Amino acid sequence: xxxxxxxxLRGIALVSALTLGATACGGSDDSAAEQKPVSAKDIDAALKxxxxxxxxxxxxxxxxxxxxxxxxxxxxxxxxxxxxxxxxQYKALQxxxxxxxxxxxxxxxxxxxLGEYALTKALDKLAPYGADKLAGKYSPGPWNSVKSxxxxxxxxxxxxxxxMFYNKKVFDKYKLKVPTTWxxxxxxxxxxxxxxxKAYITADVGEGGTATSMLxxxxxxxxxxxxxKVKIDFSDAGAEKYTDxxxxxxxxxxxxxxxxxxxxxxxxxxxxxxxxxTTGAWMPANFVSGVKDAxxxxxxxxxxxxxxxxxxxxxxxxxxxxxPTLGKHKxxxxxxxxxxxxxxxxxxxxxxxxxxxTTADLESDAFQNTAFPYFGGQKANKxxxxxxxxxxxxxxxxxxxxxxxxxxxxxxxxxxxSGTKLADGLKAxxxxxxxxxxxxxxxxxx
Amino acid sequence: MxxxxxxAAVKRRPAPPPAKRDRRSWSGWGFIGPFVVVFAxxxxxxxxxxxxxxxxxDQLIGGTTFVGLDNYQQALQDDRFxxxxxxxxxxxxxxxxxxxxxxxxxxxxxxxxxxxxxDFFRISIFLPYxxxxxxxxxxxxxxxxxxxxxxxxxNDALGxxxxxxxxxxxxxxxxxxxxxxxxxxxxxxxxxxxxxxxPHSLYEAAEIDGAGQIRVITAIxxxxxxxxxxxxxxxxxIGTFQLFNEPNILQKLAPNSITTDYTPNFYxxxxxxxxxxxxxxxxxxxxxGLITMVIAYVVQLRxxxxxx
Numbered sequence: 001x002x003x004x005x006x007x008x009l010r011g012i013a014l015v016s017a018l019t020l021g022a023t024a025c026g027g028s029d030d031s032a033a034e035q036k037p038v039s040a041k042d043i044d045a046a047l048k049x050x051x052x053x054x055x056x057x058x059x060x061x062x063x064x065x066x067x068x069x070x071x072x073x074x075x076x077x078x079x080x081x082x083x084x085x086x087x088x089q090y091k092a093l094q095x096x097x098x099x100x101x102x103x104x105x106x107x108x109x110x111x112x113x114l115g116e117y118a119l120t121k122a123l124d125k126l127a128p129y130g131a132d133k134l135a136g137k138y139s140p141g142p143w144n145s146v147k148s149x150x151x152x153x154x155x156x157x158x159x160x161x162x163x164m165f166y167n168k169k170v171f172d173k174y175k176l177k178v179p180t181t182w183x184x185x186x187x188x189x190x191x192x193x194x195x196x197x198k199a200y201i202t203a204d205v206g207e208g209g210t211a212t213s214m215l216x217x218x219x220x221x222x223x224x225x226x227x228x229k230v231k232i233d234f235s236d237a238g239a240e241k242y243t244d245x246x247x248x249x250x251x252x253x254x255x256x257x258x259x260x261x262x263x264x265x266x267x268x269x270x271x272x273x274x275x276x277x278t279t280g281a282w283m284p285a286n287f288v289s290g291v292k293d294a295x296x297x298x299x300x301x302x303x304x305x306x307x308x309x310x311x312x313x314x315x316x317x318x319x320x321x322x323x324p325t326l327g328k329h330k331x332x333x334x335x336x337x338x339x340x341x342x343x344x345x346x347x348x349x350x351x352x353x354x355x356x357x358t359t360a361d362l363e364s365d366a367f368q369n370t371a372f373p374y375f376g377g378q379k380a381n382k383x384x385x386x387x388x389x390x391x392x393x394x395x396x397x398x399x400x401x402x403x404x405x406x407x408x409x410x411x412x413x414x415x416x417x418s419g420t421k422l423a424d425g426l427k428a429x430x431x432x433x434x435x436x437x438x439x440x441x442x443x444x445x446x
Numbered sequence: 447m448x449x450x451x452x453x454a455a456v457k458r459r460p461a462p463p464p465a466k467r468d469r470r471s472w473s474g475w476g477f478i479g480p481f482v483v484v485f486a487x488x489x490x491x492x493x494x495x496x497x498x499x500x501x502x503x504d505q506l507i508g509g510t511t512f513v514g515l516d517n518y519q520q521a522l523q524d525d526r527f528x529x530x531x532x533x534x535x536x537x538x539x540x541x542x543x544x545x546x547x548x549x550x551x552x553x554x555x556x557x558x559x560x561x562x563x564x565d566f567f568r569i570s571i572f573l574p575y576x577x578x579x580x581x582x583x584x585x586x587x588x589x590x591x592x593x594x595x596x597x598x599x600x601n602d603a604l605g606x607x608x609x610x611x612x613x614x615x616x617x618x619x620x621x622x623x624x625x626x627x628x629x630x631x632x633x634x635x636x637x638x639x640x641x642x643x644x645p646h647s648l649y650e651a652a653e654i655d656g657a658g659q660i661r662v663i664t665a666i667x668x669x670x671x672x673x674x675x676x677x678x679x680x681x682x683x684i685g686t687f688q689l690f691n692e693p694n695i696l697q698k699l700a701p702n703s704i705t706t707d708y709t710p711n712f713y714x715x716x717x718x719x720x721x722x723x724x725x726x727x728x729x730x731x732x733x734x735g736l737i738t739m740v741i742a743y744v745v746q747l748r749x750x751x752x753x754x
Contacts, residue, residue, distance in 0.1 A: 259699060267594060409702050413701060413702035417613060
């Protein structure tokens with residue numbers, strides 16, 4: 001019997017060795033050869049030939065764009081899939097790329113996440129398709145965001161110059177002045193919470209994207225990236241300005257501990273619990289769909305400033321369309337991305353409430369004079385466009401910002417729920433980001 | 447089995463045994479073959495693949511390299527891993543006894559035959575187990591809400607200020623509450639069915655000897671269901687070490703209370719899906735699997751030995 005058991009084991013070992021061998025074969029890495037240029041003629045030919053284009057995006061206005069695109073090119077079918085919003089979609093996309101299977105032809109990728117994909121050569125360079133000619137069409141902020149070094153890796157779809165949304169009804173009720181500086185903002189927060197202990201100036205439980213945008217506006221430049229060399233430092237003067245102010249709000253419990261995009265959050269925006277929201281210009285469409293009850297209550301104001309009379313702003317969010325290297329139908333993919341982000345699609349998307357990245361549209365009278373019924377007829381685009389023009393220069397994200405943001409709450413989040421100071425939280429975030437960078441083979445300077 | 451040889455063959459060619467090795471009977475393999483193939487591909491291959499993965503490191507810069515046991519060395523010194531393990535161990539030490547205790551009490555009550563509406567109670571206590579863990583956690587998550595949930599309603603109605611169940615200090619207990627709610631019924635059913643197979647003659651004998659209910663429980667019922675208790679304990683240990691759904695869902699509601707390395711399983715998930723560290727994640731998973739196996743085995747050995 002013992003003999004048998006040993007033989008059985010040997011058999012099992014053999015079979016598992018075989019399967020192991022089979023699974024191990026998938027590991028060979030064939031990095032893409034130098035891309036061949038694709039001419040406009042090639043693209044036309046591909047459009048005439050047709051095919052099914054797989055697009056992964058969560059941006060709602062693309063639905064109409066895809067339908068229009070299909071109408072214009074009857075042989076092309078656009079298979080628009082919502083594979084999750086931001087981080088969820090990146091997980092799916094990374095998995096598809098790692099498995100070399102089911103990779104979409106076009107993927108929506110936010111600016112802060114592009115670096116990682118460009119670095120790992122997961123995206124096609126777009127200059128060979130003729131994208132470099134589009135440089136003049138875009139405002140410099142978004143255009144720089146889709147570049148890594150000299151190469152263009154995506155076409156900007158929208159942008160998120162920041163502004164302050166505020167609930168005018170609440171401000172009127174408690175006779176509050178709309179703050180123009182962050183000091184005033186803190187004072188307003190105190191006055192409001194004193195007048196109504198159930199009302200808060202804003203809701204925040206700590207979120208990497210928001211925090212980095214705040215740091216950006218405050219003049220902090222914590223990330224310096226040069227190829228594979230990275231420097232992370234949250235100890236500059238800008239970061240100090242941010243932590244000082246936000247610490248006051250946290251210490252006095254003036255910020256509602258409500259997580260963004262939850263039911264509580266939407267309710268809070270609707271019923272006056274949350275009085276302001278500082279975020280990107282892509283927000284209005286979300287107000288219209290998510291906070292219907294408060295239609296007419298909200299208005300838009302310029303972002304509060306760190307120095308009185310200043311106009312510096314920052315970007316929050318904003319995404320692009322990119323062509324994963326492993327996708328198929330390259331010509332169709334590029335044609336679609338260009339149609340949606342630089343062609344006729346832009347107007348369609350503006351009509352549906354998107355905020356464009358193309359200068360001609362941003363500066364057009366029609367765009368600037370659009371009245372938002374939700375904001376009581378306010379011409380909010382003027383404020384957004386002005387913000388777009390005043391975005392602080394020289395910001396860059398980490399090449400692994402998606403991961404860094406995923407551990408924001410592990411580190412900085414402590415400052416929101418315990419006695420940890422925000423500045424110490426940032427330091428912990430810095431250390432964890434440095435550690436990860438080193439593990440991933442970056443040369444990290446502290 | 448190996449000594450079995452067709453007698454006819456022996457008769458016809460008795461003398462030379464040169465190809466002795468080749469003359470082994472393979473008919474046994476024919477029977478076990480289908481099982482071995484499925485077992486190898488479904489059970490062994492994934493483990494083998496994880497072990498294979500754990501010997502490499504894939505970096506954003508530099509690609510994949512063979513690193514031998516480096517990942518294991520790193521994992522053994524990884525504070526985040528050990529903290530998560532300590533957290534589930536605490537959970538195990540507190541929640542599992544409570545859950546199994548309640549389940550046992552309920553099973554004994556149902557089995558006592560003195561309960562009115564026994565079937566109703568049995569079904570309703572089992573019902574939470576039929577609710578998918580994801581749904582159960584979402585449901586409890588809403589109830590835990592201090593702003594719009596049940597907790598806030600209680601606070602408003604009674605003028606109290608209950609502590610936030612999702613705060614960092616309480617969230618582990620809150621998860622324990624959800625898990626207990628989910629699994630009391632399941633464990634109760636295991637105990638109850640074990641109780642049902644105890645021969646009634648034992649009870650009658652006990653009654654004749656003048657034993658009370660408590661005595662019956664300690665002298666007959668508990669010893670008789672020892673096997674079921676050990677099994678339920680082992681299931682609970684494994685379940686605890688694999689805690690994932692509850693923290694994963696509650697994290698969306700309380701991102702600062704539940705870190706991305708809250709439980710070992712959640713840590714491997716974050717490593718793999720947010721951090722792209724598939725190799726290291728496989729390493730942590732293997733170490734965790736080994737630890738779980740050892741603890742479950744020890745419990746089984748101890749539990750069974752006492753029973754013998």
